[in-house]
Amino acid sequence: MDKKTAAAVLDEIGTLLEIMGENPFKTRAYGNAARTLLSMPGDLDDIIRDTGLKGVKGIGEGIRERILELHSNGRSAYYEELKAGIPAGLMDMLRIPGMGPKKAKTVYDALGIADIGELEYACHENRLVELPGFGLKTQEKILEGIAFIKKHSGQSLYPAAMSEAEKLIGPILGSGTVIRASIAGSLRRRKETVKDIDVLVSSDDPAAVMELFTTLPDVETVTSRGDTKSSVILKSGIAADLRVVTDVQYPYALHHFTGSKLHNTAMRGRAKDMGLKMNEYGLFRGGEEAPVPCADEAEIFKALGLSFIPPELREDMGEIAAAEKGGLPLLVEETDIRGVLHVHSLYSDGIDEVAELAGAARKMGYGYLGLTDHSPSAAYAGGLKPDDLLRQQAEVDAVNAMYTDIRIFKGAEVDILGDGSLDYAEDVLKGFDFTICSIHSRFNMTEDEATARLVRAVENPYCTILGHPTGRLLLSREGYPVNMKRVIEAAAANGVAIELNAHPLRLDIDWREIMYARRLGVKIAINPDAHNIEGLKVVGYGVGIARKGWLSKDDVLNAMTADELAGWFRSRRK
DNA sequence: GCCGTTTTCGGCCCGACTGTTTTCAGTCG
Known part of the structure; x- marks a missing residue:
C-alpha cells in the first residue's frame, strides 16, 4: 500500500470516529497522523524500512501499528470494523455543505436516515426541523447543499x-x-x-x-x-x-430530436417499407430532392399511415402498431383530475391545517381531498394513534360542514408492517372512507419477501389504494425489489387501486409497469403525497407519467367525481 | 490517540460564522 492510500484510510478512521462521537482529540489525532505521513519524504516502503515509523512526531504507538498493518496486509482490521458499523451513505452525507459528523449522526440516530436520498426526502417532509440543534434554516441549508452536490451528477x-x-x-x-x-x-x-x-x-x-x-x-x-x-x-x-x-425541416427535426431512438428506428423502418426515406431533414420519396410536404408532426404520422402519437408514448412500446389501427388511447389530461387523495396535515408530518389544505385544493378546482395522515408505526412522522384520529376526523366533519363544493374523505396512509398486516386494528380501519397502504420501514427484503408483503396488504379488505409500491427515490434510492406483475394481479383480483405517487422524486409506480395494470383494469390514483399546500401542485408530474403509461381518464381513480368516488369506496367494502 | 513530562495524566488551535439558543453547538477553513 502506498503512502497516499494509507493516509486516506487514517483520515477516514478519524471521520468514522467523529461520527461515533469519539473524543475529538482522538479523532483529530488520526487526521494529524495522516497529514504527517503524507508530508514525510519517500514512499511508504522507504519510510518503514528507514525509520520503522518510530520517533515521528504525530504518529504514536497506536497509529504506528495501524500503518504497519496497512503496509504489510494492505488492510486494517480496525478500519474495517469501524466501517462495518456505519452506513456508507452516512459518510456520503458529509459531502453536503453544512452537514458535519454531528448532524449526520443526529439524523441517523433520531430518524434512521442513512443516505442522501432519504435525507432529502426527509427535508421535504419537514422531519429535520424538530431535531435538537436543527431548525427550518438548517433544513433549508441542507436541501441547498444536496442540490449543490447533485449539480454535476449527470x-x-x-x-x-x-x-x-x-x-x-x-x-x-x-x-x-x-x-x-x-x-x-x-x-x-x-x-x-x-x-x-x-x-x-x-x-x-x-x-x-x-x-x-x-x-x-x-x-x-x-x-x-x-x-x-x-x-x-x-x-x-x-x-x-x-x-x-x-x-421546412422543423417538423421532421422535431420528431427526430424528440426520439426516442428506438421509436425513431421503428419509424424509419416503417418508412422504408413504404418506399420512403426518413431523417431529421425530411421524409423523402425514392431519390426526390424535396421532402413529402408536412407542416407539422401530425402530417408526418399521417403520411406514414398513422394517427398522431403523443411524445410521451414514443418509446417503442407498441405505439406504432396501435397508431396504425387507430388504437391509441385518448390520454388523460391534468384537467381531468377531479380531486387529490394523498395529503398529510399538521396532525402527522404535514405543516398545514386541514381547513387550509381543503381551501387550497378548492381554489385549485378540486372537488375532493383525501386526508391521509400516517399511522402509529410511522412514529417519525407523527403517526396518529386511534385517539388522535378521533380528533382529526371530528375536524374533518367540521371542515366538511364549511364547504359545499369540496369534500374531505377520511383516510389514512396506513403502514404495511413487516408481515404484510396493516398498522390499525379492524375497528379503526372500518372508520375510514378509504386507505392508502404503504411500506415505510424494513426496506431490506428479497423480492419474494417484498412481493409477499405487498400482496398480503392488497388482500386486506380495508386496503383501498396501494401507496408508492416500490419505495424508490429517483436518482438516490433504489426501491425494494418487487415482482410488480404479481402485485398488479393481486390488486386486480382484490379490486384495489394502485397509487402513482406524483412526487417528482418518486413517480412510483413506474410508467413501464402501468400498462399491465391498465390491461387488468386496475385503477391508478395519481396522488400528490402532499405535506403542505405547495405539495398539492405536483399532480401534473404524475399526469405526465400516467400518459407515458397509456392511461386515459377512465383508468384514473381520481378522475372520478366526488360522488362516483364515494360510491367506488363503498363498493370496495362489500 | 499523541505528547511531554514535576513519569502518569492533563491538555491538545482557534476564530468567524451561522443557527439555534438564551450562552452554546456545529461547521468551516
Whole structure:
C-alpha cells in the first residue's frame, strides 16, 4: 500500500470516529497522523524500512501499528470494523455543505436516515426541523447543499430540467430571430429523469440564434458551438443542446430530436417499407430532392399511415402498431383530475391545517381531498394513534360542514408492517372512507419477501389504494425489489387501486409497469403525497407519467367525481 | 490517540460564522 492510500484510510478512521462521537482529540489525532505521513519524504516502503515509523512526531504507538498493518496486509482490521458499523451513505452525507459528523449522526440516530436520498426526502417532509440543534434554516441549508452536490451528477429530475428549459426557450422565442421553437428529447417525452435539455428551433438566421443561446445568462460554459448545433452547460449543472433548422425541416427535426431512438428506428423502418426515406431533414420519396410536404408532426404520422402519437408514448412500446389501427388511447389530461387523495396535515408530518389544505385544493378546482395522515408505526412522522384520529376526523366533519363544493374523505396512509398486516386494528380501519397502504420501514427484503408483503396488504379488505409500491427515490434510492406483475394481479383480483405517487422524486409506480395494470383494469390514483399546500401542485408530474403509461381518464381513480368516488369506496367494502 | 513530562495524566488551535439558543453547538477553513 502506498503512502497516499494509507493516509486516506487514517483520515477516514478519524471521520468514522467523529461520527461515533469519539473524543475529538482522538479523532483529530488520526487526521494529524495522516497529514504527517503524507508530508514525510519517500514512499511508504522507504519510510518503514528507514525509520520503522518510530520517533515521528504525530504518529504514536497506536497509529504506528495501524500503518504497519496497512503496509504489510494492505488492510486494517480496525478500519474495517469501524466501517462495518456505519452506513456508507452516512459518510456520503458529509459531502453536503453544512452537514458535519454531528448532524449526520443526529439524523441517523433520531430518524434512521442513512443516505442522501432519504435525507432529502426527509427535508421535504419537514422531519429535520424538530431535531435538537436543527431548525427550518438548517433544513433549508441542507436541501441547498444536496442540490449543490447533485449539480454535476449527470441526470436531472424532470421538474428541475423543465424549469431550466423554460428559462432557455423563453428568451429564444422572444428574440424575434426564430420562427418556431420547442423543447425536444426525453424532456418532451416526459421522462422522469433526463440527461440533458434539447431545444429545437427554426430560423432564417442560425448565427444570430447561436449567438443568443450561447450567451444566455444561465449558461456557465459553452462546450461546442457550430452553425446549426451548440452545446452548453448551464449554471445549474444541466447540459443543454440547441439545434437550428429551416422552418421546412422543423417538423421532421422535431420528431427526430424528440426520439426516442428506438421509436425513431421503428419509424424509419416503417418508412422504408413504404418506399420512403426518413431523417431529421425530411421524409423523402425514392431519390426526390424535396421532402413529402408536412407542416407539422401530425402530417408526418399521417403520411406514414398513422394517427398522431403523443411524445410521451414514443418509446417503442407498441405505439406504432396501435397508431396504425387507430388504437391509441385518448390520454388523460391534468384537467381531468377531479380531486387529490394523498395529503398529510399538521396532525402527522404535514405543516398545514386541514381547513387550509381543503381551501387550497378548492381554489385549485378540486372537488375532493383525501386526508391521509400516517399511522402509529410511522412514529417519525407523527403517526396518529386511534385517539388522535378521533380528533382529526371530528375536524374533518367540521371542515366538511364549511364547504359545499369540496369534500374531505377520511383516510389514512396506513403502514404495511413487516408481515404484510396493516398498522390499525379492524375497528379503526372500518372508520375510514378509504386507505392508502404503504411500506415505510424494513426496506431490506428479497423480492419474494417484498412481493409477499405487498400482496398480503392488497388482500386486506380495508386496503383501498396501494401507496408508492416500490419505495424508490429517483436518482438516490433504489426501491425494494418487487415482482410488480404479481402485485398488479393481486390488486386486480382484490379490486384495489394502485397509487402513482406524483412526487417528482418518486413517480412510483413506474410508467413501464402501468400498462399491465391498465390491461387488468386496475385503477391508478395519481396522488400528490402532499405535506403542505405547495405539495398539492405536483399532480401534473404524475399526469405526465400516467400518459407515458397509456392511461386515459377512465383508468384514473381520481378522475372520478366526488360522488362516483364515494360510491367506488363503498363498493370496495362489500 | 499523541505528547511531554514535576513519569502518569492533563491538555491538545482557534476564530468567524451561522443557527439555534438564551450562552452554546456545529461547521468551516
